[in-house]
Amino acid sequence: MGVNGLVPARFLTLVSHLIITIVIFMNLDENVTACLPLDHTSADYDFNTNLLMVGLILTLVFLGIEFVCFLSGISMFMPIQCLISTFAHAGASIALSYFIVDVWKCYNYYYVFAICSAFPVFTELVVVVGAMVFRV
Amino acid sequence: MAAATVRKAVTSFTDVVFPGSSNYHGLNTPQLSRSGNEYVSNLPLQMALYFNAFYFPFWLVTAIIMLAAKYHALSNVYQIICISILIVMTLIEAIRLYVGFLGNLKEQVPELAGFWMLTVLLQAPLILFLLFNEATVILPLERAVHGIQTAFVLFEVFSGYFAIRHMVNYQVTKFHLKQFQQLEPLYGQDDLQFYPVSPSPEPHLKRI
Numbered sequence: 001m002g003v004n005g006l007v008p009a010r011f012l013t014l015v016s017h018l019i020i021t022i023v024i025f026m027n028l029d030e031n032v033t034a035c036l037p038l039d040h041t042s043a044d045y046d047f048n049t050n051l052l053m054v055g056l057i058l059t060l061v062f063l064g065i066e067f068v069c070f071l072s073g074i075s076m077f078m079p080i081q082c083l084i085s086t087f088a089h090a091g092a093s094i095a096l097s098y099f100i101v102d103v104w105k106c107y108n109y110y111y112v113f114a115i116c117s118a119f120p121v122f123t124e125l126v127v128v129v130g131a132m133v134f135r136v
Numbered sequence: 137m138a139a140a141t142v143r144k145a146v147t148s149f150t151d152v153v154f155p156g157s158s159n160y161h162g163l164n165t166p167q168l169s170r171s172g173n174e175y176v177s178n179l180p181l182q183m184a185l186y187f188n189a190f191y192f193p194f195w196l197v198t199a200i201i202m203l204a205a206k207y208h209a210l211s212n213v214y215q216i217i218c219i220s221i222l223i224v225m226t227l228i229e230a231i232r233l234y235v236g237f238l239g240n241l242k243e244q245v246p247e248l249a250g251f252w253m254l255t256v257l258l259q260a261p262l263i264l265f266l267l268f269n270e271a272t273v274i275l276p277l278e279r280a281v282h283g284i285q286t287a288f289v290l291f292e293v294f295s296g297y298f299a300i301r302h303m304v305n306y307q308v309t310k311f312h313l314k315q316f317q318q319l320e321p322l323y324g325q326d327d328l329q330f331y332p333v334s335p336s337p338e339p340h341l342k343r344i
Contacts, residue, residue, distance in 0.1 A: 011191075018280075026276040071183070
């Protein structure tokens, strides 16, 4: 494969997605307050808080799965998985930066989550199953 | 001249932290079989160093920008402290990563011990200070980036310890094997028994 620059690129985009998720998680109530109109009810606030918190925790879990699979070496040297992961997490970092700065609605988080967190983990699991089942 | 002094200091430190590296152990069989490795570089440590080297510029840029953003909110003492910590950590990190690469890839114990000392004595306290001292007005982004750097440093502390121990044991075994190889052509191998009495380079021989 020649000089493989995909591996550090994948690692750095994974880390940047992790960092942005942690930043949103630490300021959860401020983010939720910012995305609601000024005359919101307490029920609205609780609903949106739960929505965002579930999304964030799922993102952290999926990032953990990807870190484990990446650092253990199963998919570290597969170019396709590295490409998918790099693009997805780079897109997630940019989208979540816009989420914070442009104050998106809380349900928009799940669009980012589906494309940029769930999809790479799905392909990662396909890779892991392929490595374990078909080559063991 | 200074390099020789540094090397001597690092070697004596290695002997203190990993005792037995300058003693004679005897030919234990587990060590013999382990010394059949083609290499003693430590893979987890090398991975940590490699990714740390890529992560370091981003950590530095983020820390500088965050410091510029919160500078007016710090007290006078902490303004000076934060600036000096960032400068010191930059210099130490560059030296530390370079020496760590050199020591692990070329399997040289003094460089690896120097890397480990720099990590344990300098980087670990500094990064823990940045992560946990609330008087430096820790912002959420700073918590995240310093947390990841702390994870790197702590992992390098633990894996560096095992890397040095393995490397030192390997070199001790290799040295003692080499001693016997040097003496074989002189004496033949039939009715001779070696009784190493003292840890000096020339074991005393007794013909039976």
